Amino acid sequence: MPLPLSYPGLKCVLENLEAVKRVHIIGRSPSLQKIDKLIPYCLENLCVDFHEMTINNLLITCNEDGVKFEMNWKRLSRQKLETQNDKMKKLVNFYICGRSKTRVNKLDWFYSLLPCFLAVDTKFRVNTLYALLCEDFELSRSFIDSRSFPLKTVVTIPEPSNFDSQIVKSAETLILYLLIDRTLTVEDLKKLNNKTVVLEYCSSSIIDMIPLIQYHVETKDDIRTTFVIPSNYEGVINEMLSEFEQAFDEFRCDLDGVNERFIPGLSKFSIPINGDSKIHVYAIENPDEGPNKIIVKPVSGF
Incomplete structure (x- = not known):
């Protein structure tokens, strides 16, 4: 007969058990x-x-008909219980509140009702934060353990007030969703000092990437941010690189020694900024099923 787990062994198992399965067992x-x-x-x-809570692959929906549980889009059960607000509060308390430590890889704070249900001393250890507005960042900060900062990734929209948030400024990777007809100006781009900025591009939006590079060429100021522009449309990438050809044709090269999955036949550039740095511009294939990407990457040394 196998011996029961010691407390350290049991602690290790429960801590690494998928959260929804853990609640089911507990x-x-x-x-x-x-x-x-x-x-x-x-x-x-x-x-x-407003009326939903998502924990990993478990979706819990509260409405006037009761509470519905779905896992991977398959309904598990439906319960008719008390008011929607009371039930949501109980669910948050059951799954989240009162724990010694809660680690969250991705915390979604878009119009979140979490502050209505959480105890004031609740703290999350967070890697990635999804938030829309500056006030969302400030509100979420009070529920994020200070040891989480700087965050690995922040996902938001390019509102001017967001660029002033310390949470946005300090994140290692910043993902910006460009809305329809949005222009990301040179002044906007100059405010972004994250290690990597991913610009989720909308075809009707404008990114002043070429003017930004021209600014750095003229001022000889180093650029420290790698910009990534994904697109599912081949025409968008071709059009962007065509604009780079018009602006920086003299700096087209093969980028020998750069280990990337270049898209065959498309132009690549090495643009000198000063005696110590340059900018590589190229398009790469995604080895998975995701979009291809244009990369604008600073490189030190020649």
Whole structure:
């Protein structure tokens, strides 16, 4: 007969168990319920919206008809219970509140109702934060453990006030979703000092990337940010590189020694900024099923 797990062994198993499975098991074991909230809780993603809560692949919907549980788009159960607000509060309390430590890989704070249900001393260890507005960043900060900063990734929209948020400024990677007819000006781009900025491009939007590079060429100021522009449309990438050809044709080259999956037949550039740095511009294939990308990458040394 196998020996029972020691507390350190049990702690290790529960901490690394997928969160929804863990709750399912804990709910059926009174002995585990006594120690559950003492053991760190690890979530891949967490979102509490107006009437929905998403924990990893579990979607919980509260409305006037009751509470619906779905896993991977398959309905698990429906319950008719008390008011929508009371039930959501109980769900948040059951899954999240009162735990010694909660680690969240991706925290979604878009119009989140979490502050309405969380205890004031609730803290999340977070890697990635999704938030739309500056006030969302400031509100979310009070629920994020200070040891999470700087965040690995922040996902938002290019609102001017967002560029002034310290959470946005300090993130290692910033992902900006460009809305329809949005222009990202040189002044906007100059404010972005993250290690990597991903510009989720909309075909009707404008990114002043060429004027930004021209600014750095003229001032000889180093550029420290790598810009990534993904696109599912071959024509968009071809059009962008055509604009680079018009502006920087003399700097076209093969980029020998650069280890990337270049898109065959498309132009590549090495644009000198000063005696110590240059900018490489090229398009790469995505080895998976995602979009191809234009890369604007600073390189030190010649």
